[in-house]
Amino acid sequence: MTTAIAYETSDPRIGPGAHLRHVGALTRRNLMRIKADPESILDAVLVPIILTVLFSYVFGGAVSGDQHTYIQYMIPGLLGTTGLNLAMAVGTGLNSDFQTGVMDRFRTLPIGRASVLLSKIAAETLRCLLSFTILIGFAMVLGLEIKTDPLQLLAAVGLSLLFGMSVVWISMLLGMSLRSAQAVQGVSMMVMMPLQFGSSIFAPTNSMPGWLQSFTHYNPLSALADACRALINGQGAVAHPVTVVLLWSVAITAVTAPLAVARFRRRA
Amino acid sequence: MTRIDIAPSDRGPRSGNAVEVRGIVKHYGETKALDGVDLTVRQGTVLGVLGPNGAGKTTLVRVLSTLVKPDAGTAYVGGYDVLRQPRQLRRTIGLTGQYASVDELLSGYENLYLIGRLLDLPAKEAKARATELLERFSLTEAAKRPAKTYSGGMRRRLDLAASMIGRPRVLYLDEPTTGLDPRTRNEVWDEVQRMVAEGSTVLLTTQYMEEAEQLAHGLTVIDRGRVIASGGVSELKTQVGGxxxxxxxxxxxxxxxxxxxxxxxxxxxxxxxxxxxxxxxxxxxxxxxxxxxxxxxxxxxxxxxxxxxLPSLDEVFLAITAKPAVTAAPTPAKETVA
CATH class of the missing domain: 3.30.70.100 (Alpha-Beta Plaits)
Structure with missing residues (x-):
């Protein structure tokens, strides 16, 4: 059966170069979609501004005595949660992608199983970086000071990005597992709200009741907020919260990324 | 119809057959979407798969394009096993679904260019191929506009163009003209005939008898996940009635x-x-x-x-898919049978 053998040997394994090209082409698609529908990037641009204004003027006086102190306290935490908020929207988008036939087309092309999802990560990284820049820039206008150095600021940004991208995998998994985009959004909100507010992002935890403190203590968002605060304000331990965030990011990615990739192929 | 059964082993497909399906079963919970389907498409021919809504046509196409794993049975496309050689198989096929699978936000050109890149064409070639296909499907003028501004027919043509970028040996057209006006439908038919003339093998699912009559060499009629008739167009007609x-x-x-x-x-x-x-x-x-x-x-x-x-294909179809009357069900009193 020479023909059969010929078929077997013509197995076009996808090399690393081809993988990169595929992810690149799909990332380009994601960015062109933003260009064609600029409103889709409003969340990345406006949300950090709205949250900064809202929180510093509503809670600023009450939590820290004055806006300026509060901005210095809250913005590093907001940096972490910005990546998170953007990340949770990815699943909603992926879900609606599946409602159209585009995903069917991609899944019948001879490309790697992870390419489409990796291209989402790539585009999301750019969106996050844009959002971080706007957040930090706007907060600096309102009086945020970088009390350390640009390198540590970059480290804070990198850490927030890394954690945000690990959450993108969760979000994509949800997006492919739940039936409708609305359901994805609902579940995301349900998970995100307690995680965000039950943390040290917006207020110091020492005034919270004991049971909540134990929750916030183990909440990775607290570690993320503490790490960013240490890296930007130069106060508090750096190594511990950074390690905790790194471990969480790696663990979340290690568990959810393979599940998401498997789900991508199997989704009927 | 003589049928040579091929054991679901490493025997592989018979040469000359672009698609070979044996005993494919797919369940969705209680529903049997496919209940042991056998069919064969010879190289360079068009097989029309006819059936009412929910007969299992789309599930069949999804199995043959590696989107759905069958529960049982074997299927080879272009010599590749759907289960064991999905990667090679994907290189062999083009799929045009019931719903246009193009990115609405991207322009026609960008849609085609993207597919070309994903099929490993070098940038220059992907560009040339996109331009060539836009021309061929009379979309050159609309090339730079987002696909969401296209009419239904234009979108379907773009979708066809997208499935042809990689010059697939086997094309699946899943109800390619559903919802199209007669003029656009004729355009799609012309294109399909052209592809076949150029050597493509086509598996076409349709609810329209006229479409099958126009395009198909052979017919397979499926209903409730089973093949209920197969053969040539005229064969089926004589089979059903004088x-x-x-x-x-x-x-x-x-x-x-x-x-x-x-x-x-x-x-x-x-x-x-x-x-x-x-x-x-x-x-x-x-x-x-x-x-x-x-x-x-x-x-x-x-x-x-x-x-x-000869009876029209519609009449043929009604004759073979006619469901046996349920005894308990009341029969409409006024119905006259010719």
Missing amino acids: RTLHVTPAHTAELPEMARCLHEAGLTAATVSEDAGVLTVQLADDEQLTTVVGVLGTRSFGIASIDTK
């Missing part, structure tokens, strides 16, 4: 008399449609045709026209 004879008399007034004479001659199947002014006779065999002509001739009836017709 020809119908239509006689238009020169004087409509003579119709009842003509019918009476035929009944006397033993042709009880002769019916008269006063409104249309036509006499119709279901012919069981050729001898009956001779009898009719003989009877009408001896009595010197004036005849304006006389012709015989």
Whole structure:
């Protein structure tokens, strides 16, 4: 059966170069979609501004005595949660992608199983970086000071990005597992709200009741907020919260990324 | 129809067959979407897969394009096993779904360019191929506009173009003209015929008999996940029923008399449609045709026209998918059976 053998040997394994090209082409698609529908990037641009204004003027006086102190306290935490908020929207988008036939087309092309999802990560990284820049820039206008150095600021940004991208995998998994985009959004909100507010992002935890403190203590968002605060304000331990965030990011990615990739192929 | 069964082993496909499906089963919970489907598409031909909504046509296409894993059975496309060689198989096929699978936000050109890049064409070639196909599908003018501004027909053409970027050997067209107006439908048909002329093998699912008649060499009729008939278009027609004879008399007034004479001659199947002014006779065999002509001739009836017709594919389809009446169900009282 020479023909059969010929078929077997013509197995076009996808090399690393081809993988990169595929992810690149799909990332380009994601960015062109933003260009064609600029409103889709409003969340990345406006949300950090709205949250900064809202929180510093509503809670600023009450939590820290004055806006300026509060901005210095809250913005590093907001940096972490910005990546998170953007990340949770990815699943909603992926879900609606599946409602159209585009995903069917991609899944019948001879490309790697992870390419489409990796291209989402790539585009999301750019969106996050844009959002971080706007957040930090706007907060600096309102009086945020970088009390350390640009390198540590970059480290804070990198850490927030890394954690945000690990959450993108969760979000994509949800997006492919739940039936409708609305359901994805609902579940995301349900998970995100307690995680965000039950943390040290917006207020110091020492005034919270004991049971909540134990929750916030183990909440990775607290570690993320503490790490960013240490890296930007130069106060508090750096190594511990950074390690905790790194471990969480790696663990979340290690568990959810393979599940998401498997789900991508199997989704009927 | 002789059927050579191929054991679901490493025997592989027979040469000359672009698609070979044996005993494919797919369940969704309780529902059997596919319940042991067998079919074969010979290289360079068009197989029409006919069936009502929910018959399993789309599931079949999804199995053959590696989107859905079958629960049982084997399927080879272009010599590749859907289960064990999905990567090679994807390189062989092009798929145009029931719903246009193009990115609405991207322009026609960008859609095609993207697919070209994903199929490993170098940037230059992907560009050239996109331009060429836009031209061929008369989309050059709309090339830079987002696909969401396209009309239904343009979108379908873009979708067809997208499935042809990689010059696939086997094309699946899943109800390619559903929801299209007649003019656009003809454009799609022309394109499909052109692809076949260029050597593509096509598996076409459709609900439209006319479409199958126009495009397909062979037909497979499926209903509730099972193949209920297969063969050539004319084969299926003769299988279902004989020809119908239509006689238009020169004087409509003579119709009842003509019918009476035929009944006397033993042709009880002769019916008269006063409104249309036509006499119709279901012919069981050729001898009956001779009898009719003989009877009408001896009595010197004036005849304006006389012709015989094979049943339309619609009639064929209704005849073979007709569900056996449930005994308990009340039958509509006024229904008259011709």
